Amino acid sequence: SSELTQGPAVSVALGQTVRITCQGDSLRAYYASWYRQKPGQAPILVIYGRNNRPSGIPDRFSGSSSGDTASLTITGAQAEDEADYYCDSRDNIGNYVFGNGTKVTVL
């Protein structure tokens, strides 16, 4: 079982804003990184650190953190953002772990 908990699914209307959360006690000490995975494809990094985007990732993706929860926000969701999203960080004893994933549907 994952030490990082994500909601299983969320839907968002085209052009609207959606926030995906990742919860775990270890997030009080460690940043999460975030990945987008489309069906049949490898994941890609979208956010790392406090709120950093790799080159090529649109600025509609942003990250934040408060207490034991890290969040990924998509402001102005596009059809191509429909995917599974995973957080990645450490558990309470320092092992690396992924969240269980959140499926984002763009309506």
Add this chain to the structure above:
Amino acid sequence: QITLKESGPTLVKPTQTLTLTCTFSEFSFSMSGVGVAWIRQPPGKALEWLAVIYWDYDKLYTPSLKSRLTITKDTSKNQVVLTMTDMDPVDTATYYCARRRYDSGSYFFDYWGQGTLVTVSS
């Protein structure tokens, strides 16, 4: 352009040992802080950390599989090899290798291979 590519058998029998190779290009283990990791994903399920090896030979394994995993690197060939013993049908998954890096207070995977599907069946 940084690339990683997984290679190995697509089908293994139960109890056999799986050996996967990750061959990468346009970066090297001479870069401080760089690592290469293995991650797997059973069909329809979430990503799962397996193991990582860093530039300084430091290694980490996921606790639940630690007894079955070995990760090594060949710096001269730009390769990382993962072996997993005693394979079982529940180990059927797509296996990815990815570059691990540290920046801005965070570790992350910034480049991934395309993945290779390994099926465990007799």
